[in-house]
Every structure is written in structure tokens, then in C-alpha cells.
Amino acid sequence: MSERAKVLKGVQEKVMAGQRIGPDEGLYLLQRTDLLDLASLANAVRFRLHPEKVVTFVVDTNPNYTNVCETGCLFCAFHRKPTDPDAYTRSVEEVMAKIEWAARQGATTVLLQGGHNSDLPLDYYLDLVRTTRRRFPGVAPHFFSATEVREMARVSGLSVREVLEKLKEAGQHTLPGGGAEILTDRVRRRISPKKGSVDEWVEVHRVAHQLGYKTTATMMYGHLETPEDIVQHLEVIRRLQDETDGFTAFIPWSFKPANTRLWKWVQEPAGPNQYLRIIALARVYLDNFPHIQASWFSEGKKTGQVALHFGADDLGGTLIEENVHKAAGYVNTTTLDEVLLLIREAGFRPAQRTTLYEMLRYF
Ligand code: SF4
Numbered sequence: 001m002s003e004r005a006k007v008l009k010g011v012q013e014k015v016m017a018g019q020r021i022g023p024d025e026g027l028y029l030l031q032r033t034d035l036l037d038l039a040s041l042a043n044a045v046r047f048r049l050h051p052e053k054v055v056t057f058v059v060d061t062n063p064n065y066t067n068v069c070e071t072g073c074l075f076c077a078f079h080r081k082p083t084d085p086d087a088y089t090r091s092v093e094e095v096m097a098k099i100e101w102a103a104r105q106g107a108t109t110v111l112l113q114g115g116h117n118s119d120l121p122l123d124y125y126l127d128l129v130r131t132t133r134r135r136f137p138g139v140a141p142h143f144f145s146a147t148e149v150r151e152m153a154r155v156s157g158l159s160v161r162e163v164l165e166k167l168k169e170a171g172q173h174t175l176p177g178g179g180a181e182i183l184t185d186r187v188r189r190r191i192s193p194k195k196g197s198v199d200e201w202v203e204v205h206r207v208a209h210q211l212g213y214k215t216t217a218t219m220m221y222g223h224l225e226t227p228e229d230i231v232q233h234l235e236v237i238r239r240l241q242d243e244t245d246g247f248t249a250f251i252p253w254s255f256k257p258a259n260t261r262l263w264k265w266v267q268e269p270a271g272p273n274q275y276l277r278i279i280a281l282a283r284v285y286l287d288n289f290p291h292i293q294a295s296w297f298s299e300g301k302k303t304g305q306v307a308l309h310f311g312a313d314d315l316g317g318t319l320i321e322e323n324v325h326k327a328a329g330y331v332n333t334t335t336l337d338e339v340l341l342l343i344r345e346a347g348f349r350p351a352q353r354t355t356l357y358e359m360l361r362y363f
Contacts, residue, residue, distance in 0.1 A: 008033055015041055015284055018048075026231040026285050030277055042280035042311030049290065050313045054362070055348040056291075057339050058355065060109035060142075060317030061102035062324070065090050065128065069115025071147075073192035075181070075223060077259035077328040079115045089117060092127050096135060102320045103136045106336070109317065109355040111176050112143040113324075122156040122163065126170045133171035140355040141171065145178030146204035147195055161207050168211055174355050175208050177216035177251065182225045183233040190224050191262060202240055209246025214356055216293075217247050221278060222254040222270030223262055230278065234285045241288045248357055249291035249314060252278045253298035258329035272303040276310045283311025291357060296342055297332050298325065308346045314353075315343060 001009070011025050011033075021029075029038055066089040069079035080087040090098075099110050112128065125144065132141045144152075144167070153163045181191060183198045205215050217237040221230060241247050254270040257263040283292045293314045294307035304315060318339055325331070334342075340363050343350040352360045 004032060008037060012041060016044060018287075020287055021285060023231050023235055026234060026281060027227055029284060030227050030230060030281050035273065035276060035280075038277060038280045038284075039310045042283040043309065045283050045287070046292070046311045046313055053348050054351050055308055055313060055315055055343045055346070056351045056353040056357065056359070057315045057343070058109050058317045058353055059106045059320075059336065060111060060355075061098070061107045061320035062111045062113070062317075062322045063095065063098040063102075064114050064323050065095050065112060066114040066117045066120065067323075068117040068119070070118060071116045071192070071194045073181075073195055074261040075191050075220070075255055075257075076324075077256075078324045082117075082119075089120070092124070092131055095128055096131055098321065099132055099136055099139060103139050105320055107318075107320055108138060108360070109140050109142050111317070112141065113145055113148065113176065113178060116148065116151040118151070118155050120155070122152050122158070122166065125152055126166055129167055129170035129172045140174060142174045142176055142355050143167075143172060145176050146201045147179035149175070149204050149208075150196060150200060160204055161211070164204075164208055164211050164213070168213070173213055174248075175205070175213055175215040177205075177218040177247075180218045180233070180237075181220045182223075182229050183219075183236040184225070184229045187223075187225050187229050198236060202236060205246065206240060206244060209240075209244035214246055214248050216249045216251055217289075219250070219252040219278070220255050221252060222274065223257075223266050230281075231285070234282060238286055238288060241286070245288070247289055249293045250282050250286055250289050251293040251295070251316070252282065253295055256298075256325055256328035256330045260328060272299065272306070275299045275303055276307060279307045279312050280310040296334060296339065297322070298330075300332070301334070301338075301342055305342045305346045308343070308348060314357075315339060 067080045129141050153160045257266050292312045294304045294312035295316045296304035340350045350363045
């Protein structure tokens with residue numbers, strides 16, 4: 001047996017026995033294993049956790065409240081300076097009109113995000129949550145990533161804990177996992193030097209979990225990271241999950257370079273091979289995460305569908321509205337019927353879920 005086959009056999013035996021793999025083994029799987037061997041390992045873990053041939057999705061929308069941002073991440077095509085002609089900040093009523101439109105189409109989750117705009121007081125954010133809860137009881141406000149919460153704390157002079165307590169009192173129970181990009185300070189310093197450190201991102205999620213929030217963890221790869229950075233990212237979120245058990249899902253996507261300053265270094269998005277490797281590695285490595293989310297949106301419908309055979313048990317949201325990828329020249333849309341078809345074609349039964357992965361209906 002070759003050295004490579006021996007290492008793979010060792011990792012397979014460990015994973016099949018329900019044991020945890022370490023960073024070196026993760027790196028080996030990411031870099032050196034045949035893709036289909038990795039898929040088979042990930043699938044085994046997926047069906048151990050979720051034995052039914054069911055794939056979930058959520059009916060959701062991703063509107064934005066402002067594109068004004070002072071942070072200027074090199075990978076971002078969405079942000080604008082306050083003086084730019086296409087800069088905007090929406091009133092609470094304007095955001096509610098978007099939520100109402102999505103709710104009429106059946107949305108149960110609204111992922112609302114925006115830039116770091118220091119003109120917005122904490123009351124604006126609390127009003128967004130309270131008004132959503134009052135007017136649309138069937139909609140979960142899945143608002144504001146960790147870095148926006150830190151911005152609210154900075155502007156209001158409160159601590160992150162106090163801000164999260166106030167958002168919770170207003171009716172918010174989950175946070176999206178955006179702003180993670182790659183959770184190593186080496187990469188963050190290069191692609192988003194003003195966006196905060198790994199510890200700061202982790203601390204927001206830690207405090208949120210302590211207060212009873214559920215959150216997701218994301219990863220944006222395919223720029224200046226190394227395979228070691230990817231494994232380190234998984235290690236960081238796995239450790240926090242051991243401590244708090246507050247993550248519901250892991251959601252990776254590839255960097256889209258058009259219209260960004262990072263385009264100078266990276267002109268092409270990473271392809272399906274890397275996406276499928278990361279999905280499968282995540283399913284094996286994140287043994288304490290209940291769900292791994294594939295995306296029809298960020299990687300294309302066929303790749304998203306194939307990822308369901310690489311360990312993912314969820315196909316994300318129907319995304320009635322999305323503007324961040326659109327700003328980077330990447331547009332993709334779907335319908336409920338198409339999501340059902342993608343899941344069925346892949347050999348699974350579709351089920352609509354809530355933000356917290358409770359089942360709403362089987363199709
Ligand atoms: S990614 Fe977010 S924080 Fe960074 S520039 Fe864009 S809007 Fe601002």
C-alpha cells in the first residue's frame with residue numbers, strides 16, 4: 001500500500017469510528033486526497049448525522065440598509081463613500097417595504113446587512129428589529145453580522161454584550177456569520193485591515209451564544225489564503241462550537257473579484273473543485289456542527305446540487321433579493337420550484353425549514 005493510501009486509510013478509520021481529526025489530517029484531506037474519496041468520507045459523516053435523504057432550504061431574502069461603509073475591505077465591491085452618487089441609507093420604512101414584499105412571497109428569514117456607517121445610531125438598528133417583529137411575526141430578523149455589531153458598540157459607546165442584549169430585547173435571536181472571510185489574522189490584515197481581528201469576530205459570536213443566540217459561521221475563500229489558513233479557519237470555529245454549541249451551520253463561498261481592489265491579485269473565482277473540497281472537508285472536520293450549507297447561488301446551480309453529494313445537507317435560501325455579489329458582477333436567481341427541482345434531481349426530498357432549522361413542510 002502506498003504512503004498516501006495508508007494515511008487515507010488511517011483518517012478514514014478515525015472518521016468512521018466517530019473520532020475527531022486534527023489540523024494535519026485536515027490539511028492532508030484538503031490537499032492530497034482524491035476528491036471522490038473525500039466525498040465518500042463526508043457523505044458517511046453526513047448520513048450519520050442526518051440519516052434521512054432530505055435536503056433543507058429556507059425561503060429568504062438579503063436586502064441591505066446602507067452601502068455606506070468606512071472600512072474599505074479590498075474584496076468588497078458593495079461599499080460606497082458617503083459622498084458617492086450611488087451611496088444610500090434606507091429609512092426603517094424603506095427597509096420594511098422590502099421585508100413586506102418578501103414576506104408576501106413567503107419569506108420566513110430576512111438576512112439584513114449593511115456597511116459600517118457611523119451616522120447610524122443604535123436606535124436605528126433596534127427600530128429595524130422591533131418593527132420587523134411587530135409587523136411581520138412570521139419573519140425571523142436574521143440581521144447584522146459580527147462586524148456590524150462591533151460597529152454599533154463603537155458608535156453607541158456600549159459593550160458588544162450590551163448591544164447584543166438590546167438587540168435580543170428588541171426581538172432578535174440569530175446572527176448571520178458574515179464578516180468571517182478567513183479567520184487568520186495574517187489574511188485579514190491583507191484583505192480587510194480595518195475590519196477587526198479573528199478574536200474580535202469570535203468574541204461577538206461567543207457572547208451571542210452565551211446570551212442564547214444561534215449563529216452561523218461563513219468562510220470566503222479563493223483569494224490570498226493558503227490551505228493552512230482554510231484548516232485554521234475550521235479549527236477556530238470548531239473550538240468555539242466546543243465551548244458554546246451556538247452555531248447552526250457552516251457556509252462557505254468563493255470570492256468574486258470583479259469591481260474589487262483585490263482583482264489586481266486575483267482575477268478568477270475559485271472553481272467547483274475547490275468548493276466541493278471545502279464542503280466535504282468541512283463536513284468531516286466540523287464534527288460538532290449540525291449543518292453544512294451548499295449554495296446554488298454563489299457557486300452556480302449545478303455545483304450547488306453536486307455539493308449535496310459532498311456532505312452538505314442544506315441548499316441555503318431562495319434569496320428573493322441579493323446585492324453584495326451583484327455589485328461584484330455576479331448575478332444568479334432562482335424560484336421555489338427550481339430549488340425543489342435541484343434537490344429532487346440530486347436524489348433527495350426537499351424540506352422547507354426556518355432560520356433555526358426547524359422543519360416547516362416536506363415536499
Ligand atoms: S465587506 Fe462590509 S465592512 Fe468591508 S467594505 Fe464591504 S460593506 Fe464595508
